[in-house]
Each structure stands twice: as C-alpha cells, then as structure tokens.
Amino acid sequence: MDLDFSPAERDFRAEVRDWLSTHVPRSLPSMDTFEGFAAHREWEALLASERLSVVSWPVEYGGRSASLVEWLIFEEEYWAAGAPARVTQNGIFLLAPSLMRFGTPEQCERWLPRMARGDDVWAQAWSEPEAGSDLAALTSRAEPAPGGWRLYGHKTWSSRATHATHGFGLFRTSGARHKGLTYLMFPMDDVAVRPIAQLDGLPGFAELHFDGVFADQSMVLGEIGDGWRIAMATTSSERGLTLRSPGRFLATADRLVALARSSGDPVLIDRAARCWVEAEAYRLHTFATARRITAGAEIGAAASMSKVFWSELDLRMHALAMELLGERAGETPWLDGFLFSLAGPIYAGTNEIQRNIIAERVLGLPR
Amino acid sequence: MDLDFSPAERDFRAEVRDWLSTHVPRSLPSMDTFEGFAAHREWEALLASERLSVVSWPVEYGGRSASLVEWLIFEEEYWAAGAPARVTQNGIFLLAPSLMRFGTPEQCERWLPRMARGDDVWAQAWSEPEAGSDLAALTSRAEPAPGGWRLYGHKTWSSRATHATHGFGLFRTSGARHKGLTYLMFPMDDVAVRPIAQLDGLPGFAELHFDGVFADQSMVLGEIGDGWRIAMATTSSERGLTLRSPGRFLATADRLVALARSSGDPVLIDRAARCWVEAEAYRLHTFATARRITAGAEIGAAASMSKVFWSELDLRMHALAMELLGERAGETPWLDGFLFSLAGPIYAGTNEIQRNIIAERVLGLPR
Amino acid sequence: MTDFGFTDDQLALAATVRDVLREHCPPAALRAERRPAWDRLAGLGFFGLLLPAEADGLGLTLTDVLPALEETGRACLPGPVVETAVAAPFLVPGTPKLASGAVSVSVLLPGQTYAPDADLADLLVVARADGPRLVARESVRLVPKPGADPCRPLFAVDFDESEPLDVRVAPALRRATVATAAQLIGVARELLAVSVAYAKARTQFGAAIGSFQAVKHQLADVAVAVEFAAPLVWRAALAVDGSAAALAVDGRAAAAGRAASVGGPAVTVERDVSAAKAAAGEAAVLAARAVLQVHGAIGYTEELDLRFWLARAWSLSAAYGTTAVHRERLRTAISGGDLRRYP
Amino acid sequence: MTDFGFTDDQLALAATVRDVLREHCPPAALRAERRPAWDRLAGLGFFGLLLPAEADGLGLTLTDVLPALEETGRACLPGPVVETAVAAPFLVPGTPKLASGAVSVSVLLPGQTYAPDADLADLLVVARADGPRLVARESVRLVPKPGADPCRPLFAVDFDESEPLDVRVAPALRRATVATAAQLIGVARELLAVSVAYAKARTQFGAAIGSFQAVKHQLADVAVAVEFAAPLVWRAALAVDGSAAALAVDGRAAAAGRAASVGGPAVTVERDVSAAKAAAGEAAVLAARAVLQVHGAIGYTEELDLRFWLARAWSLSAAYGTTAVHRERLRTAISGGDLRRYP
Missing domain, CATH: 1.10.540.10 (Acyl-CoA dehydrogenase/oxidase, N-terminal domain)
Structure with missing residues (x-):
C-alpha cells in the first residue's frame, strides 16, 4: 500500500x-x-x-x-x-462511457471529439412523468421509418436540455418493462423543449416532447432492444466513480472549514471538521476504487455506497453553510450550492433506491 | 393555556x-x-x-x-x-388498566389491592419465539377443562418472570391470527420458567413453558375470544402515556447535563443541552396529552409518536453518557442504564412498527 | 391547575384566520401579490390583537394568538405580519392606526441581519448601539439583499433622519422570535400534509410511494419532530407572557404577594425562547428535506407551489437568529446551571 | 505511484490469522478461556511481526499487519493482543522472548484510564508524569474495574518497584490506537454479517425481516459507514509508518535528500490517527445499534454470541481515547488550519 x-x-x-x-x-x-x-x-x-x-x-x-x-x-x-x-457533463460522464463501450468506431470518431470541444452539448432524456425511479415503466417510443426511427413521447427532468444541441435516452421499440428498449441519440432541433424552472428560478431542467423527431440509423447505440443493459452500465457509471470525483467535495470542505472557523462556534467547527474528514474519506475510498478498476474489477452495486455517501455529505456541508451564513447566504455562492445539493439524494437514482441496491446486491438481503 | x-x-x-x-x-x-x-x-x-x-x-x-x-x-x-x-411495573401499567376496563368488579377487588402492595408480582407473557413483532401469529393455546382452562405452549421475553407470582397473556382458544385469542391470567407455580440472562448478566427475561397449567374460570379477562382487542388496549397503554411518564427522563437529563458540564467539551455540552430540552419537550407534550385524556379523548395511534420519541431520547442520553465516561462508565449506574436503554426501541412494539403505525394511522398513508 | 392546551377562543381565532387565508391567500396569490389578505386580516382586527385597549387593541397575550400565527405560517402568508402584528405593539404601541392595519412596520433588531419586507413598511424600527430608532418610510434607503424566499425579501437599511425610541427591544424581539417559531410549525405542518398527499397519489413500481416503508418512516420522523417541537413553542409563549405579568407584578411592588409562577427570570425566558425557535426551525427544515425527497425531481422546480413553503422554512429558520445561534444560547444557559422547570 | 490497497502478502497474512482464529478462537472459546489462540498466533510469529530483526522480529510496518489486526477484531480475540504485538515493540523492543509470544504486555499510556487485560500481563508499561516506567508482574497491584466487556477486563494499576524507560511513548500509542481502530472495523464487519444472516433467516408477518425496507436501509447505512471508515484507518497506518520513515531519514541527516512524502509533521499524523479512531468507533457503535434492532429482544441476551461483539464494539470505542476525545482533537487540528492532504 x-x-x-x-x-x-x-x-x-x-x-x-x-x-x-x-x-x-x-x-x-x-x-x-x-x-x-x-x-x-x-x-x-x-x-x-x-x-x-x-x-x-x-x-x-x-x-x-x-x-x-x-x-x-x-x-x-x-x-x-x-x-x-x-x-458538457452529461455527455462526458453519461453518454461517452456508453459510446466507448457499446458504440461503433464510426460513432466514437464522429461524436467524441466534438463533445470534448463543447461543439455539441448533450442532454440526457431518461425520466418520464410516470417513470422516475421506475425507469422500466418508460412509454416513449421509436417507430421504424425509412433510414432510421421516428421518436414519440414525453421525457422530463432533462438537465441542460434548454440549450443543448443533442440528446440521448431510452425509447421503446417493442415489448414491456425492461425488454424492448433501445438506446437512441437525437438532434434537439425538432424536439419541443419546455424549460422547467428550478428552485433558483433558472431552467436547469426541461421537458422534451417528441412528435416524430427523426433519428437516422447511425444514432442507435448498440443493438435494437438492448437499451436497458446499456443504460444500466451508464447509470452505474453515473452513480459511481466517474460522475462524482472527490475534487468538488474536497474544495467545498476546505471552504466550509474556513467559514466555520470564522464563526468561532465550536459546535459548528466540529460539524465542519467532521465533513472535512468525510470528504477525505471519500477521496481515499476513491483511490482504492481506482486501484480496483485499474486492476480490472467491476465496481457494480458498490457504486451505490459512493452515491449515498457523497450526496448526503454534500447536502450536510451545504446545510451547515446555510446555518453559518444565516440571512447572508444569498450573497454567497453557498445558497445556489445548497439548492443544487438538495437534488443530490434524488437524481441518478434516489438514495432510497440506492439503499435497496446496497441491501440486496451488496449485502444479499432478499428483494 | x-x-x-x-x-x-x-x-x-x-x-x-x-x-x-x-x-x-x-x-x-x-x-x-x-x-x-x-x-x-x-x-x-x-x-x-x-x-x-x-x-x-x-x-x-x-x-x-x-x-x-x-x-x-x-x-x-x-x-x-x-x-x-x-x-410491580408490568402489573400496574399493563394488566391493571385492562382489569379496570374489562375485568369484573370481583376480579378488580381480588387482584388490584394485592398488586398495589406488591403481594403479587405479575409477569407479562406476550411474545412467542415465532411471534415477536407479529403478535397475531401466537400459537400457545388454552384448552377447556372442568372449571377453567389448561394452558399449553411456549412464551418468551417475559420480563421479571423469574421471580413473579402470577402472569397474564394471550392464548389461542380457537381460530387463526387475531381471532380466537383469549386474555388469561395464571399463577406461576406450575409454569416451567427458564431465566434468560440479559447483556448485564441478570435474568431480566424468562421463557415460560406451559404443559397443562390450570387457570380457573375467574382468570379469564373479558370474553372468550376477545383477547386481541383487550391486549391492544393494553399495549397501546404500554406504548403511550402510562408506561413512560417523563419523570425518569427528566432526572436522566438533569444528571447528564451535570456530567457533560464537568467535561468542559462544548460539543458534548451541546448534545446534553439538546437532550435536556427534548426531555422538557416530552414533559410538556405529556401535559398536553394528559389534558386531552382528562377531557375524554382517546390517544390511540398518536401514542406511537411518544414511544419513538422517549425511547430514542433515552438511548441518545445514555449513549452520550458512555462517551462522556469512557472506560469509567462501568463504575457508574450509567452502564446498566445504557444497556437498558438499548431495549427501549425494541420492546412494547419495535420502533419500526411504531413508525408504520404513525405513517398509516396518524398520517393516513396506505398499508 | 395545569391546562396545557389552547382554549376554544384561541382556536376559534385561528380558525377564522385560516378561513380568511384559504380564501384570500391561495398559492396563486403568492405569485401575484406582495401582501395578499392583509386588508381582510386587518378587517378582523388582526393587527390590534396584542395592542392594549387604549391603542384600540384587544390586549391579548402572545399565547392567545399563537394558533392564529401558526395559520399564517401554514398559509405561507407574505408581508411583515410578525413585525407589524407582534413586534410593533411592544415597540411603537402609540402609533396611530396601528391596530387598523393601515400602518405596516418592519424591524431590524439585534440578531437580525436585514429588515424583512422593508419595502412594504411605513415605519421601521432599527436598533442601534445607542438605542432603538424610529425611521419613517420617506427617510429610509433600502438595498435589497438576495435570499431564498421570494415572498420575504430582505433589505439592508440606511437612513439620516430618525427619532429615538424610549423602549426596551427585548420584549418585542422575544415575541417576534416565538411568533416566527409558531409560523415555522405551521410551515412544517403544511409541508408534511403536502408530502402525505403526494405519497398517496404518486405511484412507482406499481404502488403508491407512500406504501414504501422508507417513505413512511421519513414522514413519521417529520410528524414526531413537529409533534414535540410545538409544545416548546407554546411554552415559550407562556414564558414570555408570564415574564410580562411578572414584571407587571414587580412594577406594582408585588402587591399581590405571589410571584408569577410561570414566567421565570429573564435568563429562563430567553432559554425557552431559544428552545422554541431552534426546535421549530429544525422541524421545518426536516420537513422541507422530506418533502423534496418524497417528491423527487418535481419538488425541485419553480412550478410547484411547494417552493414557497420550502423557501419559507429556510428563510424563517434563519430569521431572528439562526438555529445555531439559538442552540449556542441554549447550551450556555443550560450548562450555566439553568435547569429550572416550570411550574 | 498511488496504490491504495493491500498487497497479496498483507492479505495472505490476514488470511492465515483468520484461519487460525476460526479454528482456535470460536465463540465457545470466548466463554471458556482468557487467552484463546494465543499460542497458535505465537507459533505463526504474530508477536514478532513489528519487531526488528535484531529482536527476532520481521520488521514489518503497521500497514503490513493491518488486515491481520482487523481479523483479530472480527474474531473478537481476547487478551492483550494490541498491547503485546503492536505497542510493546515500540516501548520495550529489547525484552527477551517478546517475539515468541512468551511475554504478555499491558500498557497504561496517556489517554487510557485503565490497563486492559493486565491480569494476563508479565510486564506493564505505565506512563507517569516523569516518563514511562516498566513494571514487572510481581511488583504490580491490580484493582479490577467493572466494564462492559467480559473479555477485555480493565484494571487500575499501582506499584512500588519499577524501572524508568528511556523511550517516547507517542510511537507506541499512535500504533495501538490505529490497531484498535482496525479491530473496530473487524468488529463492525462481523456485526454487519451477523445482522444480514439473521435478517435473511428470521421471518415475521410472513416474510424474512430482511425484505422490509426499514431493515434494509439500516443495514445499508452500516455498510456505508464501515466502507468509508476503513480507508481512514489504512491512511492513518500509512501516516504512522511514514512518520517513522521520515524520522529515520532525518536521523540520517536526510542523506537521501528527499523527505518522506507520505508522513507529514506530527500534528498531521495525530490528526489522521484521530480520524481513524473516531470513524471506526462510530461505525462499530452504529453496527452494534443495528444488530440489536434487527435481532429484537433476542439480541439483548447473554445466550447469543452476539454479546461478545457488542461488548467489544463498546469497549474498543472507549479504548485509547473515546470518540469524543478524538473528535475534539480533530476539530482542534482542522480548525487550527491543518488542511493538508497527502500525497
């Protein structure tokens, strides 16, 4: 070691x-x-x-x-x-790992360099109004059309979609539940986008309405009907190492300690010191995970432990900053950070779902 | 007010x-x-x-x-x-309220004055090995016999039973689940008692084995087959106001603050102060509940909120004392108190069950 | 004889306020108006409840109006309600027409960072090192400060002209703090009710999400937090009222010969006020956390009315001293040996 | 190049220890013996792992033996294992036969209240204001002190005859603290495993209790706590080893010209040691709480082996500084500006 x-x-x-x-x-x-x-x-x-x-x-x-x-x-x-x-986060951290693993060389060459430069900005299109945590309940569909597919349906909670150039998501090509879903990319041009204002008043999310949006054959990722498996590989990466590197939490913890120190309140300093140590633990844990991945291991369900840990740490840090700043919070970046941190335990699989996964797939408890 | x-x-x-x-x-x-x-x-x-x-x-x-x-x-x-x-706690707080509500005047006159003086000490016999939280799964039975009933089966987690003179509990007289249970009292003389040592090494619990123990007709409380309803009234009283008056927690909180103060550690003092305020909140809440009971209200499922609150407060107080005392804990009454407090979230209906009750019967969420 | 609960009169007042707010302060009003329902409440005499009879008021105690204040929190009522109806009667009781609701007041007292709703205020009371000052609307310069709550804007205050006020600010500050705690209880109750309603209606994996134990237990914890925070708020109101009574008794040279048994010395009253504010703030913040978790992503949007209550939970938990400040006061008082209980 | 995980050799040592303990320290041994498996471990060279070659040891680092120490916690191994195998090599390395396990050692160092397992000790090292003293078994008077853990009894120590020891106690104390943290991780893992096994087997309301979300989520929280405490323990071991390396480098007038990059100044090492002990102690106490809640009343009895691990979680979390003490050190270090990360 x-x-x-x-x-x-x-x-x-x-x-x-x-x-x-x-x-x-x-x-x-x-x-x-x-x-x-x-x-x-x-x-x-x-x-x-x-x-x-x-x-x-x-x-x-x-x-x-x-x-x-x-x-x-x-x-x-x-x-x-x-x-x-x-x-570029959604493209880089959600789509790109799937492209590299399941895409053709042509798809990778066509899309990845543009994504890296920010020429294209990608939005994810997972959730639907009736399928949030229960992703297998998706009903948006792709119908065969000459040279490709026409998309129909209604997606929501698509981050960044208001300004994005392209999107990706799951569409039903047959069957029910997990079966018959296909992973498709599409240009945003013909998608009807309705921005959803967040708590901070800005449209971080959007609803996407598809009424025959065309995606040519080159926009299918992997096999027809294999979308669930590809998406699970992607969302596991979203939940795990790649989306949430420790860097952001380390920086937040350092700033939080400085803020707490200026309060002079030992109880608040203690809470900040605890967060600082937890951010350090997350960093160390990530080094250990990186070592395992480098050695060829699959992280799998254990990624859910990271998701629970970082999202609740992030929320705890920002909630403490709110208490430290009181009515001055709005004059600092901490208020927006707090509102953002509230979404952490919800997106990329709610923490309730993550705890189920830990219990069932890491610990082996019955479903 | x-x-x-x-x-x-x-x-x-x-x-x-x-x-x-x-x-x-x-x-x-x-x-x-x-x-x-x-x-x-x-x-x-x-x-x-x-x-x-x-x-x-x-x-x-x-x-x-x-x-x-x-x-x-x-x-x-x-x-x-x-x-x-x-x-005398089990008799006074669990059996007596049921006797006063469902017993005959003869039963009250016969048993209550003796209980008040400690002439008789009563043990409860609710749980069975396969029926802990799930009380309706009881299988111990009472069979009709000349002049009364003969009891068969196996009860466990009977507090104080090692030294008690009498017991009370539910026995199946017919049917399944909640139906066909009868509330019976019995002398301990012919019950085979196997003490169960607790974490502190003392037999606070016992197993009771019944192999034809006789209870005469006068030992039936209420109607044959009505035991579930009577017991629910009793356990609701166990969970609620009568078993856990605030006095004990107030005394604990006062002692805890004194202990924390001597540590000089502001974080521990803060935790103690928080407990002190919570004990005070429990006291005030109890005054409000007493007012409602006096005005004729039924407390019902709301008693589960009290159970969750006092049991977790008690545990928090004793866990803090453990941290304050470190390796000196065993030289004080706090260690035994800590071990006892660990049972609080378990007995009289686990806190998981209590939270279900709060959610379903106070808040109205679906089963 | 202890009687720890509200009287029929107190509850009737609250019911009246609730009915008015249901009609005149619906969620749509929060988006459209800065001061919905104000005139209706004024018509009920709401702004004179705590004023003495000689100022056209009813001379009620804070305890008397506590359930009504909780209703203003439950409805997320905007405007300087606490400042005008609760603080002003103890700072500027002689202001003409205060009881009628024709005069709006904002305050900037010790422990506050900015003056809430000062844009609506005809009068401002600002505490300075040499004592409180009364500032009229035309003398004030306001600088808006960004905050979480669109319906409770905050302002830095500057002025040239002002009058000294010969009054102690503590009685007003204590009452405003307890009144804010009562509003927080109302906010928490509404957030809980909204969570329960959503958890019953929303289905995932083929079942109402409210049937999942994880959701049940989160909401049960909110219910418990609110249930045990509320009595601390009631207690603090009694303590504040009692200390007024005790002072009044003292002022009359304790002619009656019996000290008020509820109100204790000032340090105990401060302790009880801080216990109320901290517990109510934590309950509301917990309820806000749970309501977001239950709603999932939809809770995180501006489209739902929910956001007004979320913002109120956060803004009021920081108002009149943050939870951390009140926790610090509590541990100072309690570790300083103030373990007295009343009665 | 970072390589934050154990080597095959380190894991193989742990596997060997685990196998020995499975065979020679089963739960029945905890009821019957004061020092089960001691001779077997000695036969493996366990007590010489950290001793230098000149003392018949293997000269391994604390990091090297950390997984093996975790196994001693997992097995709830009684006896002064940490004191003899980890502390003694840095206090009395020249003691004849120490490497062979023929000499048992207990210690009473700053931060400890009583000496653990002193009834079994041939030698005691007791820190006094004027420096550490070495006390032989025949010179010591022990007063047993009641505690939670029947397999780790505590003793007050008094003596007349003793020898001064010319050694700093900090290196031994740090290692004993980190070793105890490693044992706590082992205890927590075992408690979690026992909880999971019981939750799968026990049925109520017609289903395994492990299928209820409330049980699942409690155990998931324990898993997360252990998962993120363990790396802090590894890190602390590296820091302690590194500071020894740095001292060695300093001692040679930094001939190599490169400061050790892992070990920091002493204050940072102390910080990392406290982070490890506090996190491991909290994880084990959380696991103890969960295992009791999952087991219900049966967990609360002396009949189950469970009680030994419960007691160990509590006794070790208080050993070598309570969690509260280490939390206090952490906030002093961190608020003092020690935010350095390594590497």
Missing part, C-alpha cells in the same frame, strides 16, 4: 495547477442562462485546446489517455482552483 | 417530595436477583403503606384517586429522588 504519487503524476498536477491558475475565469453567469451557456462552451473549448477537457479519453478523441489517478488529480486541481461547473 | 399547578397539586408535590426524601433507600440490589427482588417488594409495600404505590388508582384499590397531573407530579418527584425502579 502506498499513497505516493509518481514523478509523472506530480508533474501533471503541477502543469494543471499552473495552467488553471492563469486561465480560470473569475466567474461565469449561470450555465442555465443563454449568455452563461455560451460562456461555458467557450471555457470548454479553451480547456480542450490544452487537452484538459477530457484528460482520461484516448488522445484521438481529444484526451491525454490519462490514468484514473491522473483524472482524479485533474479534478482535485480543477475544483480547488474554483473553475466553472462543466456544461 | 396555563402551566400553573393548583394549590392542591403543589401540596401533593411537597408531601411526596418530603416523604421520599426520608424514605428512599440508598440503593437496592438489582430486582433480577433473589435478594433484590425481595428488597424491591419491601419497598413497594412501604410505598403502598403511604398510598403512594398507585396514586392514580381508586382509593378502594390502594390509590388516592389522583388525577393524571398528580400522577405525573408523583413520577417527577419519584425519579428526581433517585427512587428504585418498580418491580
């Missing part, structure tokens, strides 16, 4: 830190506004110009073929530098 | 406090030992000689016909004085 970094890893950290220190924009408008979305895309393009937008991807798709540990180092530096949230 | 006590109530409090200050024994051996059991019975007899063992009972049964508020006052003073736990 060892927690030393190699010289190459230390050099990489130094390079990233140095570049970020001179390039991170002071602050961008929210990515859920029109001008904020454009500014975030510009930032992604700048990152990509340094091959820093997707460091773990192969070089040919715009990355550096970085190791998992290097990616974790990048993320630590990225959030510590106060860099902006990633408008 | 008013929190003043009447002059009579204040006089009663002064009398109780005064009497206890000169009569409470310094400390008795555990009631689960032979000599401790005898000493506790002696103490009950002394209490009864002052009509203080069952203050809320009618005068003819040994009480003072005290109001609910006077009973609460008695309990506050009793625990604040550091007086011994009540060896």
